[in-house]
Amino acid sequence: MSRSIVSLGFLVLLGVAGPGATAQTADPSANASAGLRFDHQLERSLFDPGANVHHVINVAYDRAVGDKGVFMVDRITGAILAVPNAPGATPKPPIAQPAADAAVAVQDRFPRPLTENAEEHNAAVKDYFLKAGIPAAEIAGTHVTTTMAGGGAVKDGVQFNRSVLLWYTTHLERSVGGIPIEGSVAFAALDSNHKVINEGVYWPAIPATVVARAQALRRMLADSQAKAGFLAKLRRVRPDIGDAEGSVVIVHTSAFYHGALQVQAVYSVLVRGGGGKPQIVRFDDSGSQVRMAEETVRGTDTPKRK
Amino acid sequence: MALRSRIILLGLLILAKCLTGSPARAAETGITTEAVDNYSCGLLHNNKANAANFRNRMLSVSGFTAGALFTDSSVYPTDFTDPDRGVSGADTFNFDRPGDAIAYFSGHGVCDDHTNTPCTSQASCPAMSGIQQVCLRDSENPLQGRCAYGIPRKIVVDQTGKSCQSVDYTSGGVAWGEDPTSGGWGHAATNGGVNFAVIDNSCGITPSLYVAELLNTFAGVSTIGLIMPTTVESDAADSADRGQAFAAIYIANPNSAVGPAWANAINSATSGGSCQFGGGGHGIVGCGANIAISLELDPPRVEWANWTETWQQLMNPANDGAGQGWMAWIYTCNYDCNTHAFILP
Numbered sequence: 001m002s003r004s005i006v007s008l009g010f011l012v013l014l015g016v017a018g019p020g021a022t023a024q025t026a027d028p029s030a031n032a033s034a035g036l037r038f039d040h041q042l043e044r045s046l047f048d049p050g051a052n053v054h055h056v057i058n059v060a061y062d063r064a065v066g067d068k069g070v071f072m073v074d075r076i077t078g079a080i081l082a083v084p085n086a087p088g089a090t091p092k093p094p095i096a097q098p099a100a101d102a103a104v105a106v107q108d109r110f111p112r113p114l115t116e117n118a119e120e121h122n123a124a125v126k127d128y129f130l131k132a133g134i135p136a137a138e139i140a141g142t143h144v145t146t147t148m149a150g151g152g153a154v155k156d157g158v159q160f161n162r163s164v165l166l167w168y169t170t171h172l173e174r175s176v177g178g179i180p181i182e183g184s185v186a187f188a189a190l191d192s193n194h195k196v197i198n199e200g201v202y203w204p205a206i207p208a209t210v211v212a213r214a215q216a217l218r219r220m221l222a223d224s225q226a227k228a229g230f231l232a233k234l235r236r237v238r239p240d241i242g243d244a245e246g247s248v249v250i251v252h253t254s255a256f257y258h259g260a261l262q263v264q265a266v267y268s269v270l271v272r273g274g275g276g277k278p279q280i281v282r283f284d285d286s287g288s289q290v291r292m293a294e295e296t297v298r299g300t301d302t303p304k305r306k
Numbered sequence: 307m308a309l310r311s312r313i314i315l316l317g318l319l320i321l322a323k324c325l326t327g328s329p330a331r332a333a334e335t336g337i338t339t340e341a342v343d344n345y346s347c348g349l350l351h352n353n354k355a356n357a358a359n360f361r362n363r364m365l366s367v368s369g370f371t372a373g374a375l376f377t378d379s380s381v382y383p384t385d386f387t388d389p390d391r392g393v394s395g396a397d398t399f400n401f402d403r404p405g406d407a408i409a410y411f412s413g414h415g416v417c418d419d420h421t422n423t424p425c426t427s428q429a430s431c432p433a434m435s436g437i438q439q440v441c442l443r444d445s446e447n448p449l450q451g452r453c454a455y456g457i458p459r460k461i462v463v464d465q466t467g468k469s470c471q472s473v474d475y476t477s478g479g480v481a482w483g484e485d486p487t488s489g490g491w492g493h494a495a496t497n498g499g500v501n502f503a504v505i506d507n508s509c510g511i512t513p514s515l516y517v518a519e520l521l522n523t524f525a526g527v528s529t530i531g532l533i534m535p536t537t538v539e540s541d542a543a544d545s546a547d548r549g550q551a552f553a554a555i556y557i558a559n560p561n562s563a564v565g566p567a568w569a570n571a572i573n574s575a576t577s578g579g580s581c582q583f584g585g586g587g588h589g590i591v592g593c594g595a596n597i598a599i600s601l602e603l604d605p606p607r608v609e610w611a612n613w614t615e616t617w618q619q620l621m622n623p624a625n626d627g628a629g630q631g632w633m634a635w636i637y638t639c640n641y642d643c644n645t646h647a648f649i650l651p
Binding site: 089168 | 347352399438545555558559566579615
């Protein structure tokens with residue numbers, strides 16, 4: 001049985017938190033408040049899966065499938081993802097004879113965006129999720145991602161200014177007790193009819209003990225002497241962090257990771273090595289390096305054909 | 307069914323096959339991943355996990371099938387190069403296998419396309435012979451940028467664990483997707499097959515230089531997904547959840563479009579660092595985008611390949627790229643790149 005179903009027995013409904021928010025009972029030894037779990041649902045969503053909606057259910061997923069798209073609930077993590085069908089789903093066009101030379105028509109393929117003003121989109125999405133029941137006190141901010149598309153003839157080479165806005169996606173940034181939560185997501189893209197183009201939510205409960213631990217770590221780091229000692233300890237573990245400074249966050253495993261939920265208070269440092277991908281290195285309050293469970297997943301190599 | 311009816315049906319099938327002249331080919335369903343963490347030129351930690359999370363999630367429901375899996379010292383430079391492009395190559399058995407639908411590389415790249423040379427426009431960047439340049443916006447000041455150049459893009463591997471090796475996928479021997487259905491227009495024979503390739507590395511492509519840096523990489527592959535830093539000093543993070551975020555969209559809706567899925571997978575990736583124009587993160591340190599690029603003969607086909615082709619349709623070899631003429635792309639930036647355009651023209 002999935003963890004989310006098991007955990008229902010320990011959940012306490014909080015009416016003030018909105019229709020979709022629940023919380024695990026706080027550890028009485030901690031002064032900090034727990035982060036509330038929020039489960040988004042199709043019934044409160046502005047995503048339209050279309051007609052003929054039916055549920056396709058297996059061990060891990062409950063997919064509400066319509067003729068326009070799918071609203072999927074991950075039954076293990078509680079995360080949701082709403083994804084539309086391909087725009088204008090058709091077979092691939094035959095090769096044009098003679099070769100077509102019309103401009104690539106981007107916007108006719110997709111829904112029109114709600115707005116070309118990111119702040120306006122942020123306000124609309126925040127309002128939408130608040131009405132759906134997301135805990136208002138945990139929204140620390142908003143930002144957008146921006147989807148654009150374009151095309152052109154290869155013979156024209158460099159492709160300046162050929163891309164047009166398809167839509168904004170607004171993300172709610174989560175914090176609990178003043179500590180940012182990394183791994184939680186609540187995002188949606190709205191079209192000109194105020195319908196959701198796509199959306200995703202993963203907002204698990206954050207234990208009060210973890211929040212308290214993060215707050216204590218932040219208080220400790222406010223003392224310059226204690227901070228210097230802590231950073232020296234980190235550099236012994238990972239000399240490559242050098243003088244880089246980090247920040248205290250709570251991190252948890254991601255929306256579709258199906259192992260055990262891992263939630264930890266960490267000091268997170270961005271390490272730019274000698275080139276190549278920068279690394280996010282995390283330490284707990286004792287200075288030990290933290291690896292998230294999904295960062296340790298491995299496969300078995302295929303024999304190499306010589 | 308009566309014997310007579312069966313004979314008639316068989317006859318009709320044979321006739322249809324003769325008329326089309328193209329024998330039906332088996333679905334291409336393989337998922338191949340190659341990932342490296344053990345670099346002598348800078349250890350990484352999450353690429354094997356990133357590729358494994360992608361693979362495991364894709365294979366957790368029916369549809370796609372297990373292709374090859376190579377990590378660290380099993381990832382050779384020749385895995386990515388084509389034996390018919392005049393170089394030493396063995397992609398037929400590795401990154402461009404017949405029967406594969408998706409091939410995913412996760413590891414280092416090289417950000418040698420970025421410079422600290424200030425610029426205010428493309429024309430203000432010092433010219434480099436035979437190489438295109440762009441001026442990447444660097445700050446809120448609309449006329450302040452830094453130059454970037456269309457230097458060949460690279461995958462980095464470390465077969466021995468002692469010496470990193472670069473694979474040039476711009477001008478070298480890399481050609482993906484060629485098979486009997488696509489034909490040999492990519493000058494790579496017809497011994498490949500992958501339909502969607504992901505290059506999850508550093509500085510995978512320079513903004514706007516898609517044609518210069520990727521034209522020769524296509525030989526039948528429908529679409530290539532990359533991570534595109536949009537300012538100098540931005541880069542893809544060493545992240546374990548990027549591939550998983552991509553796969554989750556397939557799990558949710560196999561009838562969704564694959565190109566937009568790669569672009570929008572950025573929304574479910576959560577690590578990274580801030581961007582000077584707001585936002586940031588989502589698997590990127592600084593400012594950048596997930597971008598999917600397609601190549602085809604004409605606008606209707608390239609639009610279809612980039613914005614419409616579904617995960618299901620990706621398995622059909624009849625949907626391979628048929629030649630070069632037009633490019634289409636879709637990307638999702640981790641900030642407002644509509645307001646803060648990343649190129650100073």
